[in-house]
Structure formats: C-alpha cells, structure tokens
Amino acid sequence: MNHLRYSTLLLILFVAFRQDALAQEFRFNAGGGPITLAVQSAIAGSEPTDATDSSTQLYWDANFGVPTKITVSTVSINQSFRLYVRLNVPSQGLGGQGIVQPEIELIHNMADTDLFTDIPSTLPGRQGFGTLIYRAAATVAEGNSNEHLDDVHIVTYTFLAQ
Amino acid sequence: MRISAAQTPPPLPGAIQLAASTMTLSQSITVSVQQINELSISGDVNLVVTTSTPGSGLLPAVDGASATYSLTTNDQGKKIVGSLDASFSPGISLFLLLEGPLGSTSSQQLLSASPIDLVTAIGYSAESDLTLTYTANATVDAAPNGAGEFRTVTLTLMDN
Numbered sequence: 001m002n003h004l005r006y007s008t009l010l011l012i013l014f015v016a017f018r019q020d021a022l023a024q025e026f027r028f029n030a031g032g033g034p035i036t037l038a039v040q041s042a043i044a045g046s047e048p049t050d051a052t053d054s055s056t057q058l059y060w061d062a063n064f065g066v067p068t069k070i071t072v073s074t075v076s077i078n079q080s081f082r083l084y085v086r087l088n089v090p091s092q093g094l095g096g097q098g099i100v101q102p103e104i105e106l107i108h109n110m111a112d113t114d115l116f117t118d119i120p121s122t123l124p125g126r127q128g129f130g131t132l133i134y135r136a137a138a139t140v141a142e143g144n145s146n147e148h149l150d151d152v153h154i155v156t157y158t159f160l161a162q
Numbered sequence: 163m164r165i166s167a168a169q170t171p172p173p174l175p176g177a178i179q180l181a182a183s184t185m186t187l188s189q190s191i192t193v194s195v196q197q198i199n200e201l202s203i204s205g206d207v208n209l210v211v212t213t214s215t216p217g218s219g220l221l222p223a224v225d226g227a228s229a230t231y232s233l234t235t236n237d238q239g240k241k242i243v244g245s246l247d248a249s250f251s252p253g254i255s256l257f258l259l260l261e262g263p264l265g266s267t268s269s270q271q272l273l274s275a276s277p278i279d280l281v282t283a284i285g286y287s288a289e290s291d292l293t294l295t296y297t298a299n300a301t302v303d304a305a306p307n308g309a310g311e312f313r314t315v316t317l318t319l320m321d322n
Contacts, residue, residue, distance in 0.1 A: 026185040034190040044202035045232030045290025048195070056189065064183075074191075081193045106191075136193040140236040140286040144195045147237075151193040160184040 024063045026070075026159035029129050031056035036150075037136035039081070051136045058087070060096070060119065060159055062126040068119040069162040071112035072104060074155045079108045080148035081138040085155070087116050089130035096128010103135070112158055119162075198236045201319040205229035209256075209298035210310070219302055226259075226295035231317065233263055233287050239322045240284040243277035247314040253304025257297040258315065263287035270297070273315060282322060 037051040062068035072085060086103040089096060098119040120126050138144075209223040233242075244258055255272055262268035262281040271278045 024185065026187060028187060028189075032187070032189060034192065036192040036194055038194045038196060040194075040196040040198065042198045042200050042234040042236075042288070043232075044200035044234050045288060046234060047288050048198050048234070048236060051193075058187070081195055083191060083193050134191060136195075138193075138195040138236065140198075140234060140288045142195070142236070143238075143286065144197045144236045146197055148195075150195075153191040153193070155189050155191055157187045157189075158184050159186070 025059065025061035026157075027059050029057040029059035031132075035134065037083070037134060039136055039138045042140075047139050048137075053134045054088070054131050056132040056134075057129055058132060058157065059129045060127070062119040062121060062159070064161050065121055067121055067162045068126070068159065069098075069117040070115045070119075071158045071160070072106070072115045072155060073110050073112045073158075074106040074108065074153045076106070076108045076151050076153040078149070079151050079153075081136060081142055081151050083151065083153060084135040084137070085115070086133050087130040088133055089116065089128060096130070097125030098128065100130075103133075106153060106155060115157070117162060195236065198234060199240065199319050200234040201231065201242070201317060203229060203231045203294070203317060207294075207296050208310075209296055211298055211300040214302075220300045220304075223298045224295065226293055229294045229296070230291045231260070231294060232290035233284075233292065233319065235284060235287050235319065238285045240319055241279055241322045242281040242284070242317050242319055244271065244273055244280045244315060244317050245277040246273045246275055247316070249275055250311055250313065251305065251307060253301040254307075254311065255299045256313070256315075257299070259295040259297075260317075261292040261294075263289045263292065270295075277316075277318065280317070284319075284322075 035053050039048050039051045042048040083106045084103045099117045101114050104113050205228045207225050207228045211220050211223045214220045257270050257272050259270035260268050260280045266281050266284045268281040
C-alpha cells in the first residue's frame with residue numbers, strides 16, 4: 001500500500017513538472033516571415049541611406065527557473081553588405097524585464113551574441129515582448145547587388161538559460 | 163490534500179536540467195543594395211567679359227568659386243557629361259572644368275547643345291562640394307549683349 005502511494009506521488013510530480021516545461025514560450029508575436037531590406041537612395045555627396053525594418057516582434061515567457069537571455073547569430077554565405085539588429089523592449093508596462101544590449105552587427109558564422117539578457121524567472125517580469133529593429137547599410141565602396149548579388153541571412157534567435 | 167501539496171513541489175534536480183534547454187526561432191533577411199547614382203549642383207554663375215589688353219583680344223572671365231556639385235555612386239564605370247540648353251551668340255563661348263572625384267579623369271571642355279564628356283572613369287564615390295570652373299570667352303567680333311545671355315548647363319551622370 002505504501003509502495004502504491006509513493007508511485008502515485010511520483011506520477012503527480014512528473015505531471016506537474018511537464019506542465020511547468022510547457023509554460024515556456026518563445027515565438028514571433030508579429031511578423032517572422034522573410035524580410036527584404038533595400039538600400040536604394042542617397043543624398044548626392046553622402047553615403048547611401050540605411051534601410052530599416054521593425055515589423056517583427058518577439059514574445060517570450062522565461063519559465064526556466066533561472067534567469068534567461070536571448071542571443072542572436074546569422075549565416076550569410078558570401079556576405080557583402082552590413083546588417084544590424086537590436087531589440088527594442090518597452091521600458092514600462094508589459095514589455096518584460098531584462099537588459100537590452102546595444103545594436104549588434106550580424107556577420108556570417110558569428111558566435112551567438114547576447115541580444116537581451118537578465119530576464120527574470122518569476123512573474124511578471126519573465127514574460128515580455130520586444131520589437132526587432134533591423135538596419136541594413138552599405139557604403140558606396142561596398143558596391144551594389146548587381147555586382148555582388150543580394151545578401152541572404154538566416155538569422156537565428158536562441159532563448160536559453162543564462 | 164496530499165495531492166494538492168504534490169502539485170507544488172520544491173525545485174527538483176530535473177528542473178535545473180530543464181533550465182539548460184534552449185528554444186530557437188529563425189528568420190530570413192535579404193539585404194539588397196540597388197544601384198544608386200545621385201548628382202546635384204548648387205550655385206548660379208555670372209560671368210562678365212569686360213576687359214582687354216590693347217592689341218589683344220578680350221580677357222576671359224573665370225569663375226571657379228560660385229558653383230559646386232556633389233556626387234554619389236555605388237557603381238563603377240560612370241562619367242559626367244555636360245551641355246547647354248542653347249548656344250550663345252556668335253563670338254561667345256563657355257568652357258567648363260569639373261573637379262573629378264578621386265580616381266577619375268577630368269578635362270576642360272567647350273560646352274554646346276551636344277553633351278560632351280567632362281569627367282570619365284568615375285568609380286565608387288560619395289563626394290560633395292566639388293568645384294566647377296567656368297570660363298567665358300568673347301571675341302572682338304561678339305556683339306555686346308547688355309544684361310547678358312542666360313543659359314542652363316545640364317550635367318548628367320551616366321555609364322561610360
């Protein structure tokens with residue numbers, strides 16, 4: 001009888017544990033599909049104007065039990081131009097808590113680089129969202145896509161314990 | 163009651179293991195850089211031929227400070243051609259010399275209604291306040307034209 005009761009307790013603990021694991025969440029809250037940034041204008045005498053995009057939003061629920069962070073990396077074979085990203089997190093309200101890192105240059109085969117750190121493990125701060133701000137830049141000396149082809153990046157965001 | 167207590171267990175070794183797991187999202191970003199060619203001119207020029215040396219022709223009027231141009235191109239093999247909207251009266255001519263961006267070749271040319279090369283071999287450039295030097299000549303046969311003749315000079319950035 002005691003043995004049966006002990007088994008039942010273990011089963012309940014396992015179920016509770018699984019529910020906890022499922023509560024973690026990391027997804028695109030808006031956007032998330034392919035994006036094209038076109039550098040296509042300049043003021044005569046100046047370098048081309050950067051192209052930006054802010055249509056993508058991340059959502060997270062850092063129910064890992066420990067502080068969490070978001071990192072970024074990219075793969076872009078034969079990269080010719082420059083691409084940057086930063087995460088804009090509302091400083092108040094439902095934006096979540098953590099530390100925003102400065103804008104990051106995305107370079108082919110870069111190591112995972114911190115984008116947003118110190119996300120707490122407890123509510124309400126563990127849940128939040130932020131807007132990804134992409135910025136593409138190219139100097140005249142870097143030429144154009146007719147010469148080099150477009151850069152295609154596969155940008156990966158990783159949500160993990162810190 | 164025992165069940166209720168079991169639903170909020172203290173942290174387990176397994177929870178720490180779980181914290182080491184990761185979740186990833188990927189997004190495709192394409193960076194496209196179009197061919198950009200921009201040219202602008204600022205400043206109007208007023209040239210007055212007024213003096214001569216006895217026994218010689220009229221002295222040319224030169225202005226290299228009133229007008230400048232700026233250029234941006236992320237392409238190679240470009241040139242700038244220049245032309246007038248209409249010719250001057252007989253005996254009056256206008257020459258133009260452009261300061262070329264680094265690595266280019268420029269030469270003074272007589273302007274007419276037909277475009278003529280002013281700067282060639284232009285590569286990647288983003289330079290501003292490059293000088294335009296105008297030289298107006300008039301022969302002794304040219305008729306005085308009072309307030310002057312107004313002409314528009316057009317510069318065009320194009321493929322070599």
